[in-house]
Amino acid sequence: xxxxxxxxxxxxxAVILTGEGEAADAKRRLLERAGxxxxxxxxAGARVAIVSDGDAAVVARLRARGVLVNATDKPDLCDxxxxxxxxxxPVLIAIGTGGASAGLAAALRQRIEALLPSGLGDLARALFAxxxxxxxxxxxxxxxxxxxxxxxxxxxxxxPMGFDPDVDVWLAExxxxxxSELYLVRLTSADPDDLTMRDARMLALADRVYHxxxxxxxxxxxxxxxxxRIAADGPPERLETGLSLWVSSAAR
Numbered sequence: 001x002x003x004x005x006x007x008x009x010x011x012x013x014a015v016i017l018t019g020e021g022e023a024a025d026a027k028r029r030l031l032e033r034a035g036x037x038x039x040x041x042x043x044a045g046a047r048v049a050i051v052s053d054g055d056a057a058v059v060a061r062l063r064a065r066g067v068l069v070n071a072t073d074k075p076d077l078c079d080x081x082x083x084x085x086x087x088x089x090p091v092l093i094a095i096g097t098g099g100a101s102a103g104l105a106a107a108l109r110q111r112i113e114a115l116l117p118s119g120l121g122d123l124a125r126a127l128f129a130x131x132x133x134x135x136x137x138x139x140x141x142x143x144x145x146x147x148x149x150x151x152x153x154x155x156x157x158x159x160p161m162g163f164d165p166d167v168d169v170w171l172a173e174x175x176x177x178x179x180s181e182l183y184l185v186r187l188t189s190a191d192p193d194d195l196t197m198r199d200a201r202m203l204a205l206a207d208r209v210y211h212x213x214x215x216x217x218x219x220x221x222x223x224x225x226x227x228x229r230i231a232a233d234g235p236p237e238r239l240e241t242g243l244s245l246w247v248s249s250a251a252r
Contacts, residue, residue, distance in 0.1 A: 002098045003081065011035035014045050016062065019052030023072050027052050030082070050082075075099025084109035088120040090128075115161075123160055126167040133171055142207045142242035147175055149205040149243075180239040185247040190216035207242035210235060214249040 015036040017027055027050045031038055039046055041058065049062045054074040062069050063079070071077035075098065083094035084105035093112060095105045127134075127148070138144035151157045151170055158165035183206070185199045195203070200222060203209070208228040209220060220229055223245075235246035 003096065005083075005094060005096065007092060007094070008048070010048070012037060013048075014039045014043050016041055016043060016046045016049035016067065017052065018049070018058055019055070019072070021053070024052035027072070027082075051077075086112050086116060088116060088118070088124075091120050091124050117161065119164075120160055123158065123165055123167070130167050130171060137171070137175070140241055142240075146181070146205065146207065146243045151175065153201060153205075180241050180244075182235060182239055182244050182246065184235070185245055187215065187219065187247065187249050190219065190249070192216075192218050192222050195219070195222065202243070202245060203247075205243055206245045208240070209245045209247060211245075211247040212249055215247050216249075219247065 015031055017038050018041050049067045049069045051058050051071045054071045059069050059071050059077045068079040070080055081099050083096040086093035095108045097105050138147050157170040183202045188194050203222045206227050209223045210230045210232045213231055
């Protein structure tokens with residue numbers, strides 16, 4: 001990855017904004033939405049800055065003070081870039097191109113905006129409110145993650161793209177607990193773009209991924225960052241709680 005995507009909490013924090021005109025106004029509106037306290041270049045307490053006119057001299061001065069800088073339309077001068085944003089508070093989707101093309105990021109944002117229901121934030125808040133009940137049902141974190149993943153999957157009980165997903169109804173129906181599951185992925189190529197939608201989804205949900213030695217790293221990167229990767233000669237004989245995958249290459 002060229003950058004590490006993060007969500008920076010700016011509520012009440014000082015952020016330097018320099019420059020004037022349309023670009024500065026757009027950045028000001030964005031910072032105000034995030035609750036930032038907008039200050040000038042001379043503010044000694046700020047650790048983040050946006051140089052809306054891309055002035056290299058201003059960037060150099062701020063960097064010399066240890067300030068992280070975004071320079072509009074100057075990706076080579078940026079410590080961070082600003083993504084296109086899909087806002088379904090508290091759900092945020094950020095789309096970045098590393099400064100390569102703001103137009104591409106905007107076009108992707110428009111596509112995603114059209115796909116995501118307006119009530120997505122309500123679902124997120126309902127899941128947050130249900131944390132205690134979820135822990136009671138699934139004390140094991142892996143089992144809890146698997147159960148939530150299944151419920152949120154396409155066609156699941158609280159599919160976010162489905163009709164009016166209701167967390168209370170799902171939990172009242174007594175979903176299964178403590179399951180162990182093995183899913184087999186037979187690759188057709190080393191290209192992750194050739195994964196089926198279901199295989200890609202299962203990789204994203206898996207608690208552990210067993211794989212033969214010839215599976216390409218680009219495939220394994222599609223798994224959750226905290227999923228355990230285990231090189232093996234075959235599927236596990238004994239399953240642990242949660243979702244395990246056996247991934248084999250086309251050559252095996």
